[in-house]
Amino acid sequence: MRDTLMACEAAAHDGGFTPGLELALRTVDTAVPPGRVTALPADRVPAGAVVVPHRLAALEGVAFVTSAPAGPEPAHAQGDHRTVFAALLGAVRVGVSRRLLDDAVAHLSGRAAGGEPLIRKQLVLGTVADVITALDAVRQLLCVAHRVPRAVTDAHDRITALDWDTAKLFGASGFLADGPVRGAYVGRLAADCWTDREDVQP
Amino acid sequence: MIPLDTPLRELREQCREAGAELRAHALAVDADPAGTAHLDLPILALVRSASTPKDFRTDSAVDDGGYSDSCLSRVVAGVELARGDAGVLCANTGPSLAGVAVDTLGSPEQRELFYETIADGRAWTFFGMTEPAHGSDATAMESRLDAAGDPADGYLLSGTKRYVGNASRGAIGVVFARTGRTPLSIRGALIRQPAPGFHGEPLDMIGLRGARICRLAMDEVPVPREMLLGAHLPASRRGLWGISRTFNAMRLQIAALALGTALGTRDYVVEQRPNWSGHEVMSARLDAATALLYESAAAVDLQPDAVRPPSTAKLHITDLAVRTSRWAARALGPGALLEHPLLEKWSRDVLAFEFMDGTSNIQRLHITHDLSSRKVRT
Numbered sequence: 001m002r003d004t005l006m007a008c009e010a011a012a013h014d015g016g017f018t019p020g021l022e023l024a025l026r027t028v029d030t031a032v033p034p035g036r037v038t039a040l041p042a043d044r045v046p047a048g049a050v051v052v053p054h055r056l057a058a059l060e061g062v063a064f065v066t067s068a069p070a071g072p073e074p075a076h077a078q079g080d081h082r083t084v085f086a087a088l089l090g091a092v093r094v095g096v097s098r099r100l101l102d103d104a105v106a107h108l109s110g111r112a113a114g115g116e117p118l119i120r121k122q123l124v125l126g127t128v129a130d131v132i133t134a135l136d137a138v139r140q141l142l143c144v145a146h147r148v149p150r151a152v153t154d155a156h157d158r159i160t161a162l163d164w165d166t167a168k169l170f171g172a173s174g175f176l177a178d179g180p181v182r183g184a185y186v187g188r189l190a191a192d193c194w195t196d197r198e199d200v201q202p
Numbered sequence: 203m204i205p206l207d208t209p210l211r212e213l214r215e216q217c218r219e220a221g222a223e224l225r226a227h228a229l230a231v232d233a234d235p236a237g238t239a240h241l242d243l244p245i246l247a248l249v250r251s252a253s254t255p256k257d258f259r260t261d262s263a264v265d266d267g268g269y270s271d272s273c274l275s276r277v278v279a280g281v282e283l284a285r286g287d288a289g290v291l292c293a294n295t296g297p298s299l300a301g302v303a304v305d306t307l308g309s310p311e312q313r314e315l316f317y318e319t320i321a322d323g324r325a326w327t328f329f330g331m332t333e334p335a336h337g338s339d340a341t342a343m344e345s346r347l348d349a350a351g352d353p354a355d356g357y358l359l360s361g362t363k364r365y366v367g368n369a370s371r372g373a374i375g376v377v378f379a380r381t382g383r384t385p386l387s388i389r390g391a392l393i394r395q396p397a398p399g400f401h402g403e404p405l406d407m408i409g410l411r412g413a414r415i416c417r418l419a420m421d422e423v424p425v426p427r428e429m430l431l432g433a434h435l436p437a438s439r440r441g442l443w444g445i446s447r448t449f450n451a452m453r454l455q456i457a458a459l460a461l462g463t464a465l466g467t468r469d470y471v472v473e474q475r476p477n478w479s480g481h482e483v484m485s486a487r488l489d490a491a492t493a494l495l496y497e498s499a500a501a502v503d504l505q506p507d508a509v510r511p512p513s514t515a516k517l518h519i520t521d522l523a524v525r526t527s528r529w530a531a532r533a534l535g536p537g538a539l540l541e542h543p544l545l546e547k548w549s550r551d552v553l554a555f556e557f558m559d560g561t562s563n564i565q566r567l568h569i570t571h572d573l574s575s576r577k578v579r580t
Binding site: 033034035036037038052054056064111112113121123124157160161164167168171172173174175176177178181182185189192193194195196197200201202 | 332335336337339342364365405406407408409415480483484487524525528529531532533535536537538539540541546550553554556557561562563566567
């Protein structure tokens with residue numbers, strides 16, 4: 001499983017969220033999400049499927065569709081498939097997060113304040129170091145607990161928070177719809193379709 | 203929480219009620235930020251009037267409920283209106299950030315020109331400060347006000363700006379640039395559109411699309427001498443001081459927009475999950491943030507140049523608003539953001555407040571500025 005997770009991460013790191021999602025779907029294509037909506041690469045949407053309109057997702061090449069009802073598999077098997085797929089999606093998001101951080105570092109290296117590149121500022125370096133460290137930890141979490149629903153949900157929550165920490169490093173350019181943050185945001189929307197929880201913490 | 207007097211409580215209730223009118227237009231403005239149907243809303247007309255100084259209102263009999271009396275009253279109103287929808291509020295015409303700058307740096311004649319230009323209620327304004335290479339670091343500003351060939355012709359404005367709300371459609375606004383190399387040479391210029399060499403173009407942003415954020419290109423835009431702000435002020439108060447004071451006031455308004463959006467998000471969750479007690483901790487945090495914001499606004503009313511209170515409020519509340527949007531998505535279950543378009547829109551909108559009037563790291567520097575200059579204790 002570790003190799004599969006790493007492959008999903010690599011696909012997203014190299015090509016963005018959509019190629020990563022495509023690989024995850026090829027690996028576990030029978031999982032059914034806990035809610036009514038799921039994410040698909042736009043070119044995988046079946047004829048007649050109901051698509052939830054979303055501008056940023058469309059720009060990213062992703063469509064959110066109302067999902068098909070659960071198949072005849074036993075509920076416990078479906079739950080296991082679901083968690084494994086959510087873990088693969090987590091790995092995809094780790095790849096997107098690393099890609100986002102690469103872009104952020106490049107952005108910060110090209111800007112200066114007070115005559116010093118932003119990438120050398122202590123506040124900035126602290127954030128970059130924390131994100132690198134936390135992404136390593138999330139990757140390990142997905143490897144060791146990819147069949148544990150709460151752990152996978154926790155991984156997604158942490159990725160969402162880390163992506164925001166990284167997005168802030170771009171300043172206002174991180175808020176452009178054609179910028180690198182878009183893939184992370186669409187990834188978050190996709191993850192929300194695959195994570196369920198009984199205990200909602202603030 | 204500092205107690206609100208009766209007029210302020212009434213203002214809060216009126217604005218809370220009016221927020222519902224804004225919400226009805228929220229998704230339409232997000233889908234088509236160039237639309238203008240929302241401008242006919244009575245509450246937006248009232249906000250335009252209330253945010254215009256009393257001397258320049260077209261209808262001096264308008265009762266603004268005390269909105270314009272203090273920083274605290276504007277914050278109280280701003281929170282409740284944004285609780286309806288901050289995007290529609292930002293899509294309103296009126297003086298906005300440029301008005302604060304003109305009131306701070308403008309002569310009576312300049313203020314008159316500014317408010318006359320927007321008196322019909324259909325005109326947006328713009329405030330050009332941030333630059334592509336340097337963000338909002340005013341000391342590194344590259345845009346120039348070069349003396350025209352004939353000094354009697356004033357200046358020629360050249361440079362580029364980014365993330366300027368309504369620059370593509372604003373009738374008048376303020377653009378900051380430098381007349382020389384020193385910090386004191388940074389000046390604000392009043393610009394009326396259309397102007398030769400001046401071009402604003404909307405940027406496609408992730409959220410808060412009603413703000414119509416633009417890039418701005420300026421190539422030798424003529425600026426008559428009388429359009430330069432601050433000539434009647436001491437040299438030290440003509441440029442950076444005005445920027446700082448403008449941002450100080452607006453930082454609280456941005457925090458108010460963020461808090462209003464977070465409260466609206468919490469309200470939405472409570473509506474969807476009646477009798478669910480899982481919102482109690484989040485609700486308590488939002489109440490505490492309201493208290494923090496009110497106290498910060500009251501502090502600025504006492505001391506307009508106080509930097510720490512607005513920065514503290516903005517730093518905390520923009521973060522809390524983002525956390526609230528994540529909590530709401532979790533609270534409403536799998537796929538909630540796609541099944542509840544308003545919630546999804548607000549989850550994008552809250553991200554914008556981070557970038558307006560200084561990022562979190564800039565606020566951190568403001569908050570600790572006086573600490574870093576203290577002498578080491580021996």
